[in-house]
Structures are given as C-alpha cells and as structure tokens.
Amino acid sequence: KAGVTQTPRYLIKTRGQQVTLSCSPISGHRSVSWYQQTPGQGLQFLFEYFSETQRNKGNFPGRFSGRQFSNSRSEMNVSTLELGDSALYLCASSLQGDSKYEQYFGPGTRLTVT
Amino acid sequence: AQSVTQLGSHVSVSEGALVLLRCNYSSSVPPYLFWYVQYPNQGLQLLLKYTSAATLVKGINGFEAEFKKSETSFHLTKPSAHMSDAAEYFCAVKGRGGGNKLTFGTGTQLKVEL
Numbered sequence: 435k436a437g438v439t440q441t442p443r444y445l446i447k448t449r450g451q452q453v454t455l456s457c458s459p460i461s462g463h464r465s466v467s468w469y470q471q472t473p474g475q476g477l478q479f480l481f482e483y484f485s486e487t488q489r490n491k492g493n494f495p496g497r498f499s500g501r502q503f504s505n506s507r508s509e510m511n512v513s514t515l516e517l518g519d520s521a522l523y524l525c526a527s528s529l530q531g532d533s534k535y536e537q538y539f540g541p542g543t544r545l546t547v548t
Numbered sequence: 549a550q551s552v553t554q555l556g557s558h559v560s561v562s563e564g565a566l567v568l569l570r571c572n573y574s575s576s577v578p579p580y581l582f583w584y585v586q587y588p589n590q591g592l593q594l595l596l597k598y599t600s601a602a603t604l605v606k607g608i609n610g611f612e613a614e615f616k617k618s619e620t621s622f623h624l625t626k627p628s629a630h631m632s633d634a635a636e637y638f639c640a641v642k643g644r645g646g647g648n649k650l651t652f653g654t655g656t657q658l659k660v661e662l
Contacts, residue, residue: 438591465647465648467648467649467650469650476652476654476655477638477640477650477652477655479649479650479651482647482648482649484647484648489647489648490646490647490648490649492649524591524592526592526648526650528648531647531648533580533642533643533644533645533646533647533648533649534580534599534644535648536582536594536597537594537648537650538594539584539591539592539593539594540591541590541591542590542591
C-alpha cells in the first residue's frame with residue numbers, strides 16, 4: 435500500500451504571496467492532520483480533517499486554512515506569507531478519527547519564504 | 549490538556565550499547581502515547597504506540613517502550629545501538645476521545661559512535 439504523499443516536496447515563495455500544499459492519505463484512511471515543524475517551535479499541530487469536516491484546529495492565525503475532499507485528499511493554504519512561515523509542513527493520515535488510531539506521516543513539504 | 553517532556557535534547561551512545569530515551573507525560577487520564585523517529589530531510593516514522601493493551605510495547609527496529617503509570621513515563625529503549633539508529637526521536641501524546649491531535653515533545657537527537 436502506498437504511503438502518504440505530499441506535493442510539492444520543496445517550495446520557495448516571496449513574502450505576501452500565498453501557497454497551497456497537497457496531501458494524499460494512505461488508501462482507506464479518512465482522517466488527515468497537518469503539522470508545522472520549525473527549529474524554534476518544534477512540531478505543532480495545525481488542523482485535522484475527517485470526512486471533509488475540520489475537527490480540531492491548532493493555535494495558528496486565520497492565514498492558515500485547509501480543506502478535505504470527498505476522496506480524503508487534503509490541501510492546506512497559507513495566505514499573505516511571512517518569513518516565519520518557513521518550515522517543514524507535514525501531513526499525517528489515520529484510518530479513522532478516533533484517537534486510538536496511529537498516524538502515518540508523509541515526507542513533508544519544505545516551504546521557504548524569502 | 550496533555551503534554552510530554554523529553555529529557556535530554558542530545559544523547560550519545562556507543563555502537564552496541566543500550567539506548568535509553570526518556571519521555572514523561574502529563575495527563576489526567578492515561579493517554580495514548582507514541583514514539584516517532586525522523587531521519588534527516590524525511591517525515592516521521594512510527595516506532596511504536598501505547599493504547600493500554602499492554603504496558604510493555606514492542607516496536608520496529610528492535611525498539612520497545614514501557615508505560616509506567618506510577619512514574620508517568622514512557623521511555624524508549626533498545627538493547628544494542630546500531631549506527632543506523634542515529635536520528636531524532638519524538639515522543640507524542642493524544643488524549644482519549646480527542647481526535648487525532650498529536651502533541652509532541654521537543655525531540656531527542658541520538659548520536660551513535662563507533
């Protein structure tokens with residue numbers, strides 16, 4: 435079974451632009467979560483989607499948004515990029531929305547904002 | 549809210565020596581606990597998980613962890629370190645019934661020396 439895939443793997447954007455990242459979960463998985471990883475703040479939860487509905491949201495500004503499609507694929511969008519948004523963005527999928535299920539991570543998208 | 553604390557941001561061991569990475573959790577009820585490993589420029593790989601079925605959990609690559617409620621700990625061990633174990637290790641927690649939001653520790657960088 436194919437793992438979690440994320441596209442693109444690397445991205446360079448300029449301050450003020452917006453960006454969309456894509457995540458395809460493991461086949462059959464219905465929950466998708468997004469995390470931001472930076473050297474200073476570590477791994478931080480952004481949001482979780484299950485059956486096209488946002489279930490949980492982390493402490494990030496409204497510039498960060500996401501959505502999930504009927505095939506469970508998910509996208510996250512960051513508008514009005516700031517230098518501090520430079521990070522590794524990780525997507526994780528889980529079979530169901532229940533917390534007992536483990537999450538499997540993709541390779542991440544490395545976003546650099548200049 | 550759940551949290552985890554990883555003691556020691558850097559741990560160095562000799563090849564063949566015991567690996568011990570420490571993780572303590574904070575939660576009002578026994579949570580779900582996970583250990584992930586991250587190799588450079590990659591996503592997170594699940595090593596093992598605790599969901600209350602057994603206190604001693606065996607994972608991949610020879611790693612195991614023991615859940616100790618009295619000590620609120622979930623330390624990761626491996627009897628004999630291999631050079632390929634050099635990576636960053638993250639302990640993470642999820643609350644029961646709280647969806648798929650993972651809260652991560654700050655990570656421990658494991659170095660394996662000849």
